[in-house]
Amino acid sequence: MVDPVNTPLGRMLLDEITPVVMVLRTNLVEETCQKNGLSLIQMLSPFCAFDNIDVPVRTASDQPYRLQKFKLRLFYASDIRQPDVEVAKERVKEVITHAGEENFSNLCSDPPQIETVLTTSQSELIPSWFPFFNKELVRTVSFSDHEAFDHPVACLLVVSSKDEEPINRFVDLFNSDQLPSLLSDGAMDPKILKYYLLLHDNQDGTSEKTTKFLTEMRSTFGSNDCGLLCVNSSQDGLVEHQENPWALYRTESSPNHRLGCFLNIDDMDELQNVMQDLSSKHIIPHMEQKIRVLNQQVSATRRGFRNQIKNLWWRKGKEDTPDTQNGPMYTFSSIESQIRVLGDYAFMLRDYELALSNYRLLSTDYKIDKVWKRYAGVQEMMGLTYFMLDQSSKDAEYCMENAFNTYLAQKANILSVMNGLDEQEVEGGLCEEDVKLGSSGQRIATRCGLWWVEMLKTRDQFKEAATVYFRISGEEPLHSAVMLEQASYCYLFAKPPMLRKYGFHLVLSGDLYKKCDQMKHAIRTYRGALTVFKGTKWSHIRDHVHFHIGKWYAFLGMFDVAINHILEVLACGHQSKTTQELFLRDFFQIVQKTGKTFEVSMLQLPVIDIPSLKVVFEDHRTYASSEAVGVKESLWRSLEEDIMPSLPTIRSNWLEPRAKLLSKKLKESNVCVAGEAIKVEIGFKNPLQIPISISSVSLICEHSARSDEIEVDPNSTTTENQNDDQFRKLATSGECSSEMSSFTVSEVDISLGGGETLLAQLTVTPRLEGTLKIVGVRWKLSGSVAGFFDFNSDLVKKKVAKKRRKTTQPTTDNLEFLVIKTLPKLEGCIRHLPKTVYAGDLRHLDLVLRNPFETSVKSIKMKINHPRFLSIGNQEVMDMEFPACLEKMNSAESDARVKTNSTSDTVFLFPEDALIHGETPFVWPLWLRAATHGNISLYITIYYEMGDTSTVMRYRVLRMHYNLEVLPSLDLSFQISHCPSRLQEFLVRMDVVNRTSSKSFQVHQLSSVGNKWEISLLQPIDSIFPSELLLAGQALSCFFKLKNGRNSVIDKDEDSSISTLEGSDIRLSCSSNEPLFDIYRSPLVDFHHYERVHQGTAQVDYFLAISFENPNTVDFILISRPQRSEGDSEQPNNLFSHHALLRIQAQYGG
Amino acid sequence: MASTACFMIVSRNDIPIYEAEVGAAVKEEAAHQHQFILHAALDIVQDLAWTTSAMFLKAVDRFNDLVVSVYVTAGHTRLMLLHDSRNDDGIKSFFQEVHELYIKILLNPLYIPGSRITSSCFDTKVRALARKYL
Known part of the structure; x- marks a missing residue:
């Protein structure tokens, strides 16, 4: 381990725990100094720190050693008191605010990567104002009466040579009432070392008078204790200092003022000499002497076995005396105070062994006396002494912790006492006093903690240091913020680095900064935290950090950065509704403040569902409706x-x-x-x-524009x-x-x-x-x-x-399209196509094709997937009325029905001359017959070729798709049995059930297909079915006679049509004036054909081979009409045809 | 039952895969604070987990009056509980039973280890356990 003196804490202690010199001066002295833009203390201070003073000192036990480093602290008498808390607070706040402004410029950039943060050295990362802040904080508790190192060791009296009667002035200065309370209330010995200094301004002419004064002083106060200081030797005030020792005191208000401009090199030498003389010849020997005296006293009264016993007994007896609020008052003459002074002096003269033994002695006394503040103070010093001795670190830490806890406990005690008082009678003054004491306890604890932290840092115990920082942070939010920030850096420097803790404490600190309106600091800490939390999956953390930093940036008017941050939290589905509203509202507010529409390349609101991306485009395949698009391509392929x-x-x-x-x-x-x-x-x-x-x-x-240009590889x-x-x-x-x-x-x-x-x-x-x-x-x-x-x-x-x-x-190719020249495109639809029909419904529909372009299309072909349901009519049907066109004509027209459907079953070719162009629609009839109930998908595809052959695309296809819901209507069943008496005759029983829920049907006619069967009613229809209407749910049965009319057909070959006509159709309606329908006409015959095909495929194989004239089969077609209700005029004229294909059991080997 | 308790399962990649506020008083605004505390406690867990063979690490970290108890599974999935009550035994039982539930989740062939646990059944059971033990 390094020498404790060279550690940060060591340097801090050598800086802070040094003898204090009280300075008393006259106004004229101050005037002289102000010529240089400095106060007296400011002028002297640079010469109070000695790196190599080299003074021989002897310890109390006469061990000689030499003191090298030494420092004096100068204070005006008026400043030697506990500093005003509020003023100190203001000053600290100013420091922080100032630092915030200074460091803000680089905060707009992105936060650094975590790797770079980890490799950055401590000094670069930690803001430079932290040590300064800490020092200010420590100073707020100086001059406490419970410790002696802040008590003045000597008094420096300065009188100007211009003063009248300087001797009297010297006497007056010390006797005035301005002396600090420490001296007056008996906390320290009023018999203090005094040093008399006469200040002479060389600008005021010769020093003859001054010399005279000096001799006078020497005779009055003793020759050793007097000195002369001549300053302002430079006449023109143009002295430039290469390294201005007073640079520290340069104020913001007058940066150009040359500090020390009248002080030439001789003056500086003299200042140096005077201060060195004061230190080495007066203060150090005085302290040495005092240590010696006090040590003897302490040894006499406290050391040794006898004294200890006496002390114990004496202490016990003392418990009876009533304690004041602060515990017993110790005056300077009490032995406890003397031990304390002895310890502190020894500490300041770096005789740590002596200091430690005295502190130890004292701590037990205070503990017995239960004066916790003093006890804590002594413990604190013990910890520091252990540290400076570089002995057991455990002891040092134990003492520091003890001191820290005691300070805090003392504060808590006072608070609890206060709360107790609150309930009883409250004396205002007392209470206020207590609050002060409580907060001072906190502040002393802070100082103690800061020293402790430094101690831990020196030993690389960063984790523990961070905990201490965290404990220091108390009620004062601004101080806590700084402490927490320092704690976070400790976590960062811990080995291994505790990054999450680092981030967390930065956020805590940022929140406190925000509380104190230190927005820039808040942003700085959060920005640091972002390096840790960037891209984190911890959603609440991410939202919190981004949202707040965004809001703060906006507060400072940096909207771009603000929006970038808030954007991160917009898609916050995991947050509660109120939070979401808050986020969104703030976001829009910020956007509004920017006053322009903001453009964001990856806006998270709303979320784009990429898998749902579907592109529909038409090349040669075109679609009539969006339903047609949804159909599988393979289905169309097979159809086409x-x-x-x-x-x-x-x-x-x-x-x-x-x-x-x-x-x-x-x-x-x-x-x-x-x-x-x-x-x-x-x-x-x-x-x-x-x-x-x-x-x-x-x-x-x-x-x-052109495809050749984009030959560049997309990748x-x-x-x-x-x-x-x-x-x-x-x-x-x-x-x-x-x-x-x-x-x-x-x-x-x-x-x-x-x-x-x-x-x-x-x-x-x-x-x-x-x-x-x-x-x-x-x-x-x-x-x-x-x-x-x-x-x-x-x-x-x-x-x-x-x-x-x-x-x-x-x-990417999915989204790239080759655009070719405009081509004709057919649009098509089927007119009048209902969504829902009843089974058996036969209707006339129109297929309407339209080509909005002038260029015509040709060779149109069409295919339908369910010819059983939809068939293509003849153009002449267009003009005719339905169902009248199906009615039986005279035999003259009978050749019409002979028209074969010999065209391919599946593909329908439109006439060659059908050219569609312009606005005129092309209409073609279609027949719909709902063959069975259920949901039917109809696919229609229409192929056409371009009239203009020069185009890239020669043909296109129009795809149409319709869904049809077919409801059940009449249920038809037949039973055929042989007529018992005749070979060629059969009895047919027909059962018709109306399966609909509300519709009524009028059964119109029953026809047998083919000309070999004759069918006739067994009873007249009136008798079996008088009502004519088959109501919903109603059933009807009737019997027929079926006769194989083959022979007769052959007989009457010449006028077969008439005979078959009569034989194969039976009118089932009562009104005989309604015409019968011709089942050999299109579309009835076509649909029957498809019905046969369908049944054939569905039934036994060999049925396929059965021709129309198979003797063992009989096909019936039942034609009915829906009942036409009065109000229902829209109802189209439609027929219902039900087809039944039966096989007669060939009982007789037929 | 504790007034504040936040339970969280953190995958080995430090990604939260399940979280539940199981305290009696559920405060929405504290949700981020709980995450911060638990997240920071991972730093402690990462050191502590290797110093002991026990899965239940007891209280590893604290923030003001909130305590973080952690249970580390063999696969280094961490079950973390933030609570303000001192009930070590209850917490231990809670962790053990949730661990069992978690293993059952892992046995599901459709669950990818390290992905979010969305099973509502798991959620219900965890909350029931919290009521029972905490």
Whole structure:
């Protein structure tokens, strides 16, 4: 370990615990000194510290040693008293405020990294004003009466040579009432060493008179105790000091004033000599002498076995005497005071062994007397002495802790006594006195603690030192703040560094600074804490630090930094609602104060839900509705297999000379057409419990005119910073880009409730050919803060995180589009398509196609996934009324029904001449028949080719998707049994149940398909079913006779149509005037065909092979109509057809 | 039951994976203070954990009248309790039972060690234990 004298504490003690010299002077003396801009003490002080005084001293036991370092402290008599607490407080506060202003300039930058903090040396990191502050704090408790080292050792009386009758002045000075209370109230010996100094101003002419005065003084006060000091030898006052010894006293108000300007080199020598003379020839010998005398006294009365016994007995007897508030009063003549003086003098002359033995002796006495303040004071000195002796560190620490605790306990005692008094009768004066004592206890404890801390620091016990600092921090918030800050640095310097404690104590200290309105200090500490807490997962900590430092920055008007910090806490879903409101409100207040819309590249509110990002664009695939977009691509693919040109053909079609270059690009990137919107769906999530409103949500896009220019590899070596800058530029230039009109973006306003997630639909419509890249999204929070989100950066980050995934396609490609020339695009819809129908419902619908462009499209093909439900009609149906068009005509038209549906079952080719362009819509009839109940998805895809063959894209596809809910209606079942009597006849029982809940049906007709069966009623319909209406839930059974009419058909071959007509249809309604429907007409026959196909696939395999004319099957079609209620005029004219395919059990081997 | 008690599980990477205010008086504004104290106590735990083979480290740190008790599992996950009552036995039992619950959470194949514990069942059980022991 290093020599204790050279440690910070050692130096501090040699500085602070030194003999005090009381200075008395006349006004003229002061005047003389003021010529130099200095007071007397200021002028003398630089010459009171001696590094090499080299005075021989002998200890009490006559051991000689030499004193090298020595220092005197000079005080005016008026200052030798306990300093005013309030004044001291003000001064300390000033120091702190000043330091805050000075250090503030570099606080706007980002906090340093923790690694750099750890490698920074102590002296750089710790603010330089700490030692100064500590010293000020220690000084607030000087001149206490419970310790002797602040008691003046000597008195320096200074009289100017200009004074009248200097001898009398000298006498007057000491006899005046201005002497400190220490002397007057008997706490110290009034017989003090005096030294008489005559000050002569050389500017006042010759020193003859002065010499005369000096001889007079010498004869009066004794020749040894008098001295002459001549100053101001320089006449012009232009002396420049190379190293101005008074630089310390330079004040803020007059920095240009040259201190000591009249003092030339001779004067300085003289000052030095006078002070050295005073120290070495007077003060030190005097102290040595006094030590000797006191030591003898103490030895005589207290040392030795006899004295100890006597002391014990005597002490016990003393307990009976009533104690005053402060314990027994010890005057200077009491043996306790003398021991204390002896100890302190020995300490000051560095005879630590002697000091220690006396302190020990005294501490037991005080303990027995229960005078805790004095006891603590002695313990404190014991601790320091142990330290200076460099002996057991344990003892030193024990003593310091003991002293510290005793001081604090004493304060607590007084407080408790006071509280007790409060309840009883209170004497104002007494109480005030007590408060003073209490707080002085705290302050002395602070001093003791500071020394203790230094002791621990010297021994590298930083952790313990930090604890002591923490204990020092008391009620005074400003002092506590500084102490806590010092504690935090101790944690930082501990080995290993305790960073979390460091951060925590900085925050505690910052809070206290804030309490005292030391905003700049508060920011400084929090900024330090940020190095620890940056990016922490401890959410409350992060929020607290960022929010407060942000608020304080805003308070100082540094809004940019403030907002950066508050932004960190915006997405605080874990906080309570009130806290969230507070954060948000303060944030907006700050933003408002800046007076501009703020732009933030990573605004956390709302949270962008990246996985929900969905881009919908139309290349050759176009969609009629958003539902169609949601359908799986594979489903469309399988549907479109037949109508699309196969893949190699696409290529050969596209690969025209110009397109060759593009082909590769086309394959790789997404293609979209100028003028057609790209839809982007992205989720916005509000993490808070309070609603937020977001406006002007739009996409940020980047458009470059020609594709060749962007041949640059997207993964080229652009650093991230550049990317960021680019993005920022793009984002901010977003507003004007629409004017450039290379693309237009849509703007959406949304408001999110607490915890809500909304999908925002955004679109961008490219206007020109080239490449369009969707870069990010931009929005405005509450109309004042603009946020940007870069899709790219986030996606890239995610990719890095998931390294295991092999690089398939760069994710960025999803958002890059090749814009090609405007192409015609069909828009289509199905008119009158209901959402809900009853099973069996047969309706007429219109398919409407529209091409808003002038260029026509051609070779239109269409495919439907469920031909059983939806079939394509003939154009002539358009003009006819439904269901009248299905009614049975005369045989003249019968060839119409013969029209085969020989076109491919699945693909429907529109007539070659169907060219769609301009505003005129193209309408084509469709038939809907709800074959079975359930939820049906209808997919329709329409293929068309461009009329203009020069385009890059030759064909496009329109995809339509509808959902249909089919409710059950009539349940039809048949039972066929052989007629017992006739071979060719069967009995048919038909059961019809109305399964609907409210609808009534009118059964119209039953037809058997094919011309080999004849069907007839067994009973007239009136008798079995008079009401005609089949109400909801009602069932109907009726019997028919079925006759195999094959023979008769052959017989009447020539007019077969008529006979079959009559034989195969039965009217089931009573009113005979309504016409029957022709089941051989489209669409009934078509739907029947699909029904057969469907049933065939569903049933046994060989049914497939069964032709229409299979003798063992019979197909019935029941046609009914819904009851038309009066008010329900909107009800379309629709029919219900129910198809039943039956197989007759061939009982007779048929 | 203690008036103030804040329970927290801190993963080996010093990230809080579970936190609960289990005191009788839940004060919202104290939440950050509790986090600060517990966070700072990690400094003490990191030294202390290697000096003993016991998992329950008793009271390792204090701040004014609040005490931090810590239980370190074998995987160096720290169960930390900030409390103002002196009930060492109760706290020990509390820690042991929560440790068992935590192990059950770890056995869940869908739980990634070191990630946040979101199980509401765990939360309910921990609070029940707190009522029982603290």
